[in-house]
Amino acid sequence: MLDIQKIREDPAGVAARLRRRDPTISLDRVLELDSQRRELIRAVESRRHELNRGSEEVAKLQREGKKEEAQGLIARLRELSGEIKALERELSEVEDRLRHELLSLPNIPHDSVPEAEEKIVLREWGTKPEFDFQPKNHVELGKTLGILDFERAAVITGARFPLYVGQGARLEFALLLWMFEFHVHEHGYIPVLPPILANRKSFEVSGQLPKFAEELYHCPADDLFLNPTAESLLANLHRDEILAEEDLPLRYVAYTPCFRREAGTWGEAQRGLIRMHQFNKVELFHYTTPERSYEDLEELVRHAEAILQRLGLHYRVTLLPADDLAHQSAKTIDLEVWLPAQGRYYEVSSCSNCEDFQARRGNIRFRPAEGGKPRFVHTLNGSGLATSRLFAAILEQNQRPDGTVVLPEVLAERLGIQVLR
RNA sequence: GGAGGGAUGGCCGAGCGGUCGAAGGCGACGGCUUGCUAAGCCGUAGCUGGGCCUCAAAAGCUCAGCCGCGGGUUCGAAUCCCGCUCCCUCCGCCA
Numbered sequence: 111m112l113d114i115q116k117i118r119e120d121p122a123g124v125a126a127r128l129r130r131r132d133p134t135i136s137l138d139r140v141l142e143l144d145s146q147r148r149e150l151i152r153a154v155e156s157r158r159h160e161l162n163r164g165s166e167e168v169a170k171l172q173r174e175g176k177k178e179e180a181q182g183l184i185a186r187l188r189e190l191s192g193e194i195k196a197l198e199r200e201l202s203e204v205e206d207r208l209r210h211e212l213l214s215l216p217n218i219p220h221d222s223v224p225e226a227e228e229k230i231v232l233r234e235w236g237t238k239p240e241f242d243f244q245p246k247n248h249v250e251l252g253k254t255l256g257i258l259d260f261e262r263a264a265v266i267t268g269a270r271f272p273l274y275v276g277q278g279a280r281l282e283f284a285l286l287l288w289m290f291e292f293h294v295h296e297h298g299y300i301p302v303l304p305p306i307l308a309n310r311k312s313f314e315v316s317g318q319l320p321k322f323a324e325e326l327y328h329c330p331a332d333d334l335f336l337n338p339t340a341e342s343l344l345a346n347l348h349r350d351e352i353l354a355e356e357d358l359p360l361r362y363v364a365y366t367p368c369f370r371r372e373a374g375t376w377g378e379a380q381r382g383l384i385r386m387h388q389f390n391k392v393e394l395f396h397y398t399t400p401e402r403s404y405e406d407l408e409e410l411v412r413h414a415e416a417i418l419q420r421l422g423l424h425y426r427v428t429l430l431p432a433d434d435l436a437h438q439s440a441k442t443i444d445l446e447v448w449l450p451a452q453g454r455y456y457e458v459s460s461c462s463n464c465e466d467f468q469a470r471r472g473n474i475r476f477r478p479a480e481g482g483k484p485r486f487v488h489t490l491n492g493s494g495l496a497t498s499r500l501f502a503a504i505l506e507q508n509q510r511p512d513g514t515v516v517l518p519e520v521l522a523e524r525l526g527i528q529v530l531r
Numbered sequence: 532g533g534a535g536g537g538a539u540g541g542c543c544g545a546g547c548g549g550u551c552g553a554a555g556g557c558g559a560c561g562g563c564u565u566g567c568u569a570a571g572c573c574g575u576a577g578c579u580g581g582g583c584c585u586c587a588a589a590a591g592c593u594c595a596g597c598c599g600c601g602g603g604u605u606c607g608a609a610u611c612c613c614g615c616u617c618c619c620u621c622c623g624c625c626a
Binding site for chain 2: 119147148151152154155156158159161163164165166167169170172173180183184186187188190191398484
């Protein structure tokens, strides 16, 4: 959520910066509702002042035994009270509408975010593996190795749900636990296993609601939503709290399954593990100060990259242009792993600085070390990493002509086998 | 799922229809007293949103709201009524 005071002070400037990501954005509605709101507040408050003084007068008259005068005053105040109620109803309606408009506005892109047609490639790591045979895709590899079973998953649930079997189940599990532990031990993250269902307010704070409800699985009986990314959950870990600056940055790592309806993406030719309704993800989340949040973003990206490097997978790092940014994000850097069978890179991590966008919605602040008023924290999130796609990359990049797969050392150690065959 | 109890300022805790700025205590901060420490004495303090002032901000002045949340009754609600959330105790069910 953007600061209404900033919008009020410099509407043209804010609008210009927002239009970098979406040229259709207009602040007219917000400004109109804001001025209506303030006008109503003035009307309510002046009447309420009069009412309060009147009520005091009633008490005084009654103490002095002036009954008729008190009755007369009460009759007048009754009318005033009714007027206030009507105005307050109007005010709360305007405030609801204003709130909804503000919640619908996306974050302002950071100045370092480009306007571009395509994402900008910042760097590549490693080299594309060369094959002297036609590399198979992970669906085929998974099937012949007996570790992925999409047919039976479809029987149980439907299309685009995963079913890992045998060494596949062990590999996925080992990968997740290894990443989780890696961030705890190597990078000092606080480990978290959060609830997988969360309430409406939580998704409002993170930014998924009210605008992107169609992406979420919803349990109407309890008005709870299935987790689409642990970002949403971790963004609510300190809702309504005032943190001590000395405790910042706070860095959390969580493992969760993620569920996304992926409405409207069915036309895309993405088979197998590329785009699923359910996938596993290890998520990194930072609570930090405005002064250092962009340094933290760089560090967050390095933490996520370390996973791919340790696994020996070729990938590239990209910077998203303004019009590709997620609603809540001011700047996003993606990690994309190479999938040889598809001949293209796929996102396995998206690292974003949301600045105070989520903090404002969740009322998450910190007390500055030098004292003074609490300020909003900055929040950052990044996958570290999303598997399903990572699983696919491990199979595809490490395959041999006979369809067997050589496991990266860290996983071979944990599984007690060198090769999937 | 059922029955009961509870939610008040940083913390404890009183208030149960009008003395306004929610008693009192603890803790915090500032000061005074004091060989040192402990103690004592005096004083200060919350959050949100308007308005005024200002080129602007801060400060200041002023108003309104905030006793879990949302409604209602009333001239007037922390206090009465209704709904909800969370916490605690017990019963039932359950991995």
